[in-house]
Amino acid sequence: MRDARVVLSAPVAEFVKRGREPVVTQTLRSTAAATISYVVAVRLSSEPAPLTAPLTALLVVQVTLYSTLTTGIRRVNAVVAGVLVASAFSVLVGLTWWSLGLIILASLVVGRIVRVSEFVPEVAISAMLVLGVPRVASTAWDRVLETLIGAVVGLLFNFLLAPPVWVATAGESVEGLARRMRQLLLRIGEGLTEPIPVEHAASRLHEARRLDHDISEVDAALRQAEDSVRLNPRVKEGLLHRVVLRTGLDTLEICTVVLRVLARTLTDLAKEREREALFAPEVGAALQELLGLVADAVVSFAVMVTTDVTRSAETAEARLAEDLDAARASRERLAGLLLAEVRRDPEQWQLHGALLAELDRILDELDLEHRSRRLMEELDRASREQRERHPRLTAAWQWGRRKFTRRGR
Template sequence: MIRRYAREPAVVQTLRATAAATLAYAAALWLSEEPAPLTAPLTALLVVQVTLYSTLTTSVRRVNAVVAGVLIASAFSLWVGLSWWSLGLIILASLTVGYLVRVGEFVPEVAISAMLVLGVTRVADTAWDRVLETLIGAAVGLLFNVLLPPVWVGDAEESIDELSRRMRRLLLDMGEGLSAPASVTRSAVRLHEARRLDNDIAQVDASLQQAEDSLRLNPRVREALLNRVVLRTGLDTLEICAVVLRVMARTLTDLATAREGGRLFPDEVSRALDELFARTSDALVSFAVLVTSEVSESAREAEQRLAEGLAAAAAARERAAGLLLARVHRDPRHWQLEGALLAEADRVLAELDPEHRSRRLLEELDRGVREQREKHPHLDGLRQWARSRRRVPHGRRARARDR
């Protein structure tokens, strides 16, 4: 239970924020002359986020917001005191400046800082003390995450795995329903479950976004771009499969409406389609295992299981296609719906194909590297310079050996 709660973002965030605020207050007591420097723990409390990347971006915006508010209050204190009209004027000016300096969600902090500073007697001393406390709190929060940066990849991997298993249960349920008498009510329930996958994907996307933020600028993680791309492309594939499953559930609902009270398919066709759905559902889970496997040996085993599952699903698809084709010759009614089931199964199998995934990975990696180079050209130049410097000594050593 301790391990489970230790991985909960809410629990970790609570402990980290409490520790950072306490350390910031202790540091402010030592460095500041204020008897109760509460601005420092307040800043640390607001700055410390779940990931190092968000902490860095939040620190800069919050410090900018506080400094802007302090400067505005200092300027106003030279000409006016605190009154109802000056308070309204300083709030208006602070919010306007907050949007101009682009402090994001900390726009109200500009006005809060200005009001707190303007409301005291010794404006100049309080202003600089508040700036100092803010810098202390931001520095403590930043160092806290630099020394102990969290990585939330595990949560994202678990959510992807759980999503694939929910999709598997839905496919198995649809396959088992093929042998029962056609029921619009049961088909509508499955269609509702398929539509609920959109909400599940949104939750997985939020977890994956947190994992991606935890990988950015994290010194504990190597090949952060590769890890982000692997998980993101995996979720994209599952999202496409979820859309196809929803269309498949809609197709079965239309067939149930057309054949209410009778059989959806003969026994032989039902068994063939049931096997196709079961093999496809197993391939979905194998794909999720492949996406979330970190060790190379585990990834190879997962890829082998996925290839075997796709081969079995393709063989089941051929058997179902032959039976459906013979059935269409005898009874051509609703042939477009029966053919749509095969087309939708083909789309899922094509998305899960390892070769298709490899192409997607290469495309996304190239795009990610290109975006990083365009966004940070100076860093790319430094990396190329460092590589060239490493090559030169190696060549010199080789020539020395030749001599």
């Protein structure tokens, strides 16, 4: 009986867990907002099927409150501009092939003028839909009304039910990138005491280049997270969250570039030593050890960057400090071994020096003091730019946050 309860409770627990994910929450929010806007539009609009309202609400209720505000304003501007263009053309000309071409051209130009960004085609679509009906005047204003209903419902929906915060999702993406970098570093350290085919070394170089695509995906997730904490009342330190994750990704991106150069150096060394071991046994073992320690430090850095709780952050920081200390000690042993090997065979001394310089650059980027200094600089810069760009909005938002905090107490 007990086993049966465990079997039955497992799917329920999984369903509850999935229901808390931001993607599921966003799907439910969008569906509810579209349905409510349709119900309101049926009562207020004279159209038999006012589908423009739920369509607008569906597009306005974006994944973040910040993008909801900006998207709603641009979409309403796009529809109103299209309706005005169609109304003007309906007075002058009817619907013919050449007037359709003119209205599309005029709508796209007007869309650029009013700066509706990605909703420029919406201006032309609204104009064509309105121009193609017999009662242009009533249909035009019905379409404006439906758009306003959908936009207002979407905005109110996001104000009353705050959108999910995507910081955790972006943090998972950052950690995933760090773990892929770790796996590549470990693979680069394999077989260093044996002859390595050039094709094998080149495959590691191609793998390092593919990390650029991973960087782009993580950057997209991070931009979404940055928008989710803007103007969100559930986030107390929105700027801090944005800067911590952004600077962390910048550091990993620099390390990715250096990692690609490191793979290039080993590929060049493999070309020079096609029929002999890449390194002597002692040197190869020391380099493999160092690459493993650097790989662990990269993951520890990502965990530290994506950790919110103070105690967990201190633990992650201590772990990173231990990894960096071990890596620096290993680096000193490797430097001595490489120096002895260069003295015996100075032919590829520049490649050995490049290896040390590239590993030093990664360790320097992961350094805690370097991280703290960079973080403070970015926080100061971001705060200064925000105050200079929107002084009144910043003051009003800070006043509202203080009121909200006092009520919460």
